[in-house]
Amino acid sequence: MTRIDFHTNVPDKVAYACRLVRKAWAANNRVVLMTDDAAQLAELDAAMWTFSATDFLPHVLADDALAAHTPILLTDNDEAELPHTHKELLVNLSRRAPSQMTQFARMIEVISSEEDDAAAGRKRYVAYKQQDYPLTHFVAGKS
Secondary structure, three states: OOEEEEEEEEOOHHHHHHHHHHHHHHOOOOEEEEOOOHHHHHHHHHHHHHOOOOOOOOEEEOOOOOHHHOOEEEEOOOOOOOOOOOOOEEEEOOOOOOOOHHHOOEEEEEEEOOHHHHHHHHHHHHHHHHOOOOEEEEEOOOO
16 A cells, blocks of 8 residues: 655745655655646746756656656656556655555655645545555644
8 A cells, every 4th residue: 555645834845856856866766746736847847957956856757758768757647557567665745645546655745834725735634544555644733
């Protein structure tokens, strides 16, 4: 069963996701990042190139021909056909429960401090809990 970690009270979801992915990739994990829409996807893609002057995060869009050979995939399409090589970690920046989440060993839900995003995150937390997913909760900025 997919382990789900909630990271809440995040001031900047895109920057936070870049840091999460940097850590996951350093641990040799392949990662899929799910966004709400094309605008957030473009913001994330740009941030992956610019968030750090010293780090490189190899990434492509999930529908790219190189997807199976690239450790980090970005998508806003919940129905995207993902390579079988990318089933370790899903980072969800969207406000919906990804339909493919059960294919992953772990999912991280990144929830901002904005009320609409937090409310949607709380609903997903309750739904996952009712389905007996193993849940953990981390509050950004607290140890």
